[in-house]
Amino acid sequence: MTKHTISSVRAGLLSKEFSAVELTRQALSFAEAENPKTNAYLSFSPERALAAAERVDARIAAGEDPGALGGVPVAVKDVILTKGLKTTCASKLLENFIAPYDATAIERIEAAGGVIIGKTNCDEFAMGSSNENSAFGPVRNPVALDRVPGGSSGGSAAVVAQGTAVVSLGSDTGGSIRQPASFCGIVGVTPTYGRVSRYGLVAFASSLDHIGPFARNTRDAATLLEVMAGRDPKDATSAEAPVPSYAASMTGNVKGLKIGIPVEYMKHATGETADLVNASFRKLQAMGCELREISLPNTDYAIDTYYIICTAEASSNLARYDGVRYTTRSQNSGTLSDLYKNTRGEGFGAEVKRRIMLGTYVLSHGYYDAYYKKAQMVRNLITQDFNKAFTEVDAIVAPVSPFPAFKLGEKVNDPISMYLSDIYTITGSLAGIPCMSTPCGNTSEGLPVGLQILCKHFGEETMFRLADAFENS
């Protein structure tokens, strides 16, 4: 189980080494046995998984192709709706919420033969950078169990690193896929905004939310993305652009590729993370890439901009958890106002409350122009920085996080320091460009470090070509 990739599963199925049902049973029992170590899964879905596996076996028996993800065990972050299964967002408020419909990404994964085996832990409503904000306990990093796996998609990163799933789905708003991928030593991809439908992804900050894949190699991540990508009439912000074959783009040839290194990023990078990233630059040069320094001058405003926009949108997106319909309702509330206050007061965790309050404040009368409107203007400037840079280079490389996985509890009482861990990932999120984390070595303590690759809008092919070549050199 631990070693499987999408292609090894496919080969095993086609050679009748195992059936999809056998593999699913094995994956489920392995994952259930291993889970207490990390707390990465919140729930398992054996019935749904076995039904999907049976369909794959039937396809194979009928001589049909098992599908791009045929028989592949997939774990799904618990902020993505899966019909008939709990979708808790790691929040007490949705502790008992059973999704009545499937996210578009889920429909597409199952149509391609993917087998959803369980839902993964995360920061509550995807708000956090360490997975310590879960109402159902933190996730431990399988590489070093006393450390965090990163967040908010910590569970999804952990299960792939741990080998309790072959691939998984995360969501990224400001780095929630790339940072945990980097902390756990795997590949994590944030596609172009609009590339994957958000229908069925519980909204945190709508203009920044992405669904993206985790995998143990670039090829698997690209395959999973290709299955999910493409226009969805249920999401008005999903892109019309056709989805290319990502496999075809991974030629191994990156000679002459122009790569930018943003000076603004490197000036903060210190210690072993900086050493490993710098070593990666030399490796890229050795592979034939042309490296040059570039400038993204508005980078310093990214964190402020991000926390204004994401909290503003979150304050509105989370209004629906009001105790009136499906949200776990606080009992003994005499008035409507009490019902709201008690339900939300008791149900939301501290970080979610903090962001709702921040967001409510920045949108309130008299402050809108000073905060939200200005933040949108800066966001445009940051996007322009990237657009300009991509007229000169094909890709940008940078660190993912200023530091590797930290210890559980180390930063919980210091939200600002926690927010800073997203410093390198937030700019790409604000610009809506594709970006990913790919492993680039371990520190002396054996902690993984990721290299971030960023490309222009819908430049996933170049991004995958570079990451794949880097990984195999």
Next chain:
Amino acid sequence: MELAPPELIAKYQPVIGLEVHVQLATRTKIFCSCEMAFGAPPNTNVCPVCLALPGALPVLSMDAVELAVKASLALHCRVNPVSRFARKNYFYPDSPKGYQISQYDEPLAEHGYVDITVDGVKKRIGVTRVHMEDDAGKSVHDGFRDSDRNTYVDLNRCGAPLIEIVSEPDMRSSDEAYAYLTELKQALQFVEVSTCDMEKGHLRCDANVSVMLKGAEKFGTRAEVKNLNSFRFLKLAIDYEIARQVALVESGGRMVQETRLFNADSGETVSMRSKEDAHDYRYFPEPDLVPLRVSDEWKARLAASMPELPADKRQRFVTEYGLREYDAQVLTLTRPMSEFYEEVASVSGDPKTAANWLMGDLAGLLKAAGKEIEESPVSAKHLGELVAMVSKGELTGKSAKDVLPKMFETGEAPGPIVDREGLKTMSDMGAVEKIIDDVIAANPKQVEQYKSGKTAVMGFLVGQVMKASRGQAAANVVNDMLKTKLG
């Protein structure tokens, strides 16, 4: 509440603006594909999107946009090539998202107008803007056994497509507001963007009312009066509000900006909330929707598909058909009425007589039967044929008045009825002449009187001829022939 007497009110100038919400007549809701059926069992026309389930996203209905653009054009607005949706945040159980998706600083359309006529005076009322938004559900506070403790929520209406039409503060009396709303409703019904059925809540109206001393330039502080769900209430509420405000100001009080609710039972308005505790809606651009683009080409296509607007039609009926203003107004009250009339006019070839028959005899029959013009058993074509027979002298007006009820009863064309009952005007001049000769011979006394100058007796003689012809002789022919014969 003390109300000001008329002589005091007369010192003041009321200033009125209206905010009108209109439900668009689309098949589905504005952001999901749920049906817009009226009267369905509670919470049956719902889906993840209008229930605001986690992860669900709105998708704008282009049918709704089409109707909203048509409405904007009917109100002579400039439709913006790009408009934007915004979230209006507030908590209420019948608003499952916790926000309304509306348009804020970039509305669909702006700078329109509605022309009104009050007491023969024409006036143009500005339309500030038309914007699109979704409706909330319904909170049901009574009618259940546990209504003293619980409120129920029905989300069938949640997500219904609405436009809000905001007028300039251009109206100066409740009569002008009444006329504005009438014209607006008529225009929207003509272009078929809404049924505008106030009873079903498809047309809802709030009024902004203030008063200032006549001759003053600065408007007074306004109150927004809500819940005006009939034309009568609109007028009552505005008049009440004017009298209340004048009394308040006259007694040295100060107007506060507030929202007031009209109570139809008492006929009064009561304060709902002041500006201080008004909601902070925390508007911001809706990130789940892309900007709404209306291309020039699409707009032109919609404009070309628009029917003639009632005001234009009214004008044309006067100039083209020579109708009186009043008749033109009656015949353009609804689009079906105006279309019915135009067909009668065209088939009959006599627009004026057609108008009289439609507004007189047919309207009477419809009223007695409790039917609308759309349900008339007499088709426009058949009425046109009947009018034509009268105009051409083939049927006397008297006979036609007997034929129409029969047409109404059976739905038949006039021809067969006239034939069957032998009502056709006598076209045989010899036969008419014979009857006249007989009448002259039988009434020597009256003939003498006529010849001696008592011309009033002519009516009696004509009556005798008509009687003898069983009404089938054409009255004008009889008149002429009698005069000739009596020298």
